[in-house]
Amino acid sequence: MSILGVAEKIKKRRGKYNMTENKNKLESRGVSLTQTQWERCDKLAEQLGKKSRNTFIREAVDFYCAWLEKEHIEKFLLPSLESVLTAKIRDSESRIRNVEFKLAVQIAMLTQMLTDNYQYSDDELEALRESAVRQVKETNGSFRY
Numbered sequence: 001m002s003i004l005g006v007a008e009k010i011k012k013r014r015g016k017y018n019m020t021e022n023k024n025k026l027e028s029r030g031v032s033l034t035q036t037q038w039e040r041c042d043k044l045a046e047q048l049g050k051k052s053r054n055t056f057i058r059e060a061v062d063f064y065c066a067w068l069e070k071e072h073i074e075k076f077l078l079p080s081l082e083s084v085l086t087a088k089i090r091d092s093e094s095r096i097r098n099v100e101f102k103l104a105v106q107i108a109m110l111t112q113m114l115t116d117n118y119q120y121s122d123d124e125l126e127a128l129r130e131s132a133v134r135q136v137k138e139t140n141g142s143f144r145y
Contacts, residue, residue, distance in 0.1 A: 031057070
């Protein structure tokens with residue numbers, strides 16, 4: 001067998017073993033973009049800490065293709081959904097805290113007015129507190145009107 005024949009066999013064997021490597025091998029092709037698009041790519045690549053414009057473009061193409069194919073919806077849906085839900089929960093918690101604080105102040109004022117006006121003793125207030133605690137526990141946190 002000739003040297004060329006041996007070289008051909010070696011190339012074929014390497015091709016069989018490196019199939020996945022060949023699929024991920026980068027190919028250089030021309031891309032036509034406007035000046036604004038190139039500047040946008042460069043700006044975002046820098047902001048996102050990408051090694052190069054090519055890395056940014058490859059990831060952008062992968063993301064957009066996945067979005068079009070809807071195969072990997074978690075790539076774009078989950079992070080944005082998580083962000084929205086986190087913001088909504090944080091906002092709701094803040095509102096609830098504010099309302100609870102206002103209610104606590106109003107209840108404290110009302111309690112102080114009642115005790116001052118009706119001259120309840122400490123024993124009577126303690127009995128009232130125990131009764132109120134029992135009543136609230138019976139509701140299990142839900143009120144029926």
